[in-house]
Amino acid sequence: MKVVVLGSGAWGTALAMVLCENGHDVTLWSHRAGKAAELAQSRQNPQLKGVTLPASMSFSGDIACVQGADMVVCATASYAVRDTAKAMAPYVTAETVVVSVTKGIERGSHLRMTQVIASETAATACQVVALSGPSHAEEVSRKLPTGCVSASDNAKAAELVQDAFMNSYFRIYTSDDPVGVELGGAIKNVMALSCGVCDGMGFGDNTKALLMTRAITEISRLVLAMGGQEATLAGLAGVGDLIVTCTSGHSRNRQAGILIGQGKSTQEAMDAVGAVVEGYYAAQSVMELAEEFGVEMPISQCAYQVLCHGRDVHDVIDELMTRSKKGE
Ligand SMILES: NC(=O)C1=CN([C@@H]2O[C@H](COP(=O)(O)OP(=O)(O)OC[C@H]3O[C@@H](n4cnc5c(N)ncnc54)[C@H](O)[C@@H]3O)[C@@H](O)[C@H]2O)C=CC1
Numbered sequence: 001m002k003v004v005v006l007g008s009g010a011w012g013t014a015l016a017m018v019l020c021e022n023g024h025d026v027t028l029w030s031h032r033a034g035k036a037a038e039l040a041q042s043r044q045n046p047q048l049k050g051v052t053l054p055a056s057m058s059f060s061g062d063i064a065c066v067q068g069a070d071m072v073v074c075a076t077a078s079y080a081v082r083d084t085a086k087a088m089a090p091y092v093t094a095e096t097v098v099v100s101v102t103k104g105i106e107r108g109s110h111l112r113m114t115q116v117i118a119s120e121t122a123a124t125a126c127q128v129v130a131l132s133g134p135s136h137a138e139e140v141s142r143k144l145p146t147g148c149v150s151a152s153d154n155a156k157a158a159e160l161v162q163d164a165f166m167n168s169y170f171r172i173y174t175s176d177d178p179v180g181v182e183l184g185g186a187i188k189n190v191m192a193l194s195c196g197v198c199d200g201m202g203f204g205d206n207t208k209a210l211l212m213t214r215a216i217t218e219i220s221r222l223v224l225a226m227g228g229q230e231a232t233l234a235g236l237a238g239v240g241d242l243i244v245t246c247t248s249g250h251s252r253n254r255q256a257g258i259l260i261g262q263g264k265s266t267q268e269a270m271d272a273v274g275a276v277v278e279g280y281y282a283a284q285s286v287m288e289l290a291e292e293f294g295v296e297m298p299i300s301q302c303a304y305q306v307l308c309h310g311r312d313v314h315d316v317i318d319e320l321m322t323r324s325k326k327g328e
């Protein structure tokens, strides 16, 4: 297949490597033409240290490279997905399968990323599939065994994506629940930030277990209210992704949280991480959705207060721990 990966950050690059390994004709697109030239020349991406990009990988800074692609993988930060989808739309046809690997919720519209892409490519009627799960780019690029979920209402499209990506170190399951898969991936970023804050404040393993367990309860409330499936939340895109992101040294969201827990402002922490911290961008949408669907999300509420309103983390945690008593 001819595959174009949009976004040459850590994740787009790692997935482009998997697709090259699987024998596809792969072009990695960067929104800065200069970055495409740098990648082509150095075969190294500073966001994936120590990894050499395969000789078969092509690079482009021109969105017209999407022309003729059988598959397009959208791997930009969530805030850039709509503009990127709009730019690629003229080159997409009904036969193109578009894969969203971005974990986010659009601010304002509260749309999932596949919905944002579908709205910009509606005239073409292309299929849009979500690929998500516990998968740090640093490990996938080193071919460490990893599992993800390919989710779509269209079973054929989900299987096509499964076939394109799956190999001996990247195992893909299919799912008919894009709502659960995408929301699980987006909301866990808020939880990873919160876990990082607890780590940064010097809290212990008990705290982390408490937070992660209540986090999955909280994620489930909203996802089920929005039409997602309970089984998805027990799977790779639910509890699986929550585990990896709340515990991994690779996690950008957790790293940002650690710095906030150590006293940095949200902006200082995001600048220090130097890659997209999706939990920050999702926090407000999660709060608005919780209100719209009438579900209680106390951890997300606290994270939102700290991230977006600069509230003191000690005060917020005290509030969280001293909420009215209840049954589990
Ligand atoms: N890094 C990882 O291990 C994983 C990341 N993801 C998700 O993938 C997405 C990208 O993450 P990373 O690659 O880690 O982030 P990154 O910070 O390394 O890369 C961000 C990407 O967005 C692109 N971008 C930024 N502004 C843009 C604009 N205005 N127009 C077009 N493109 C623009 C950048 O060029 C870059 O390709 C996020 O939603 C993240 O949650 C999902 C699974 C694993």
Ligand SMILES: O=C(CO)COP(=O)(O)O
Pocket: 103, 133, 134, 135, 136, 189, 192, 241, 244, 245, 250, 251, 252, 253, 254
């Ligand atoms: O979603 C991811 C891994 O599954 C990447 O996000 P983090 O880097 O914040 O963990």
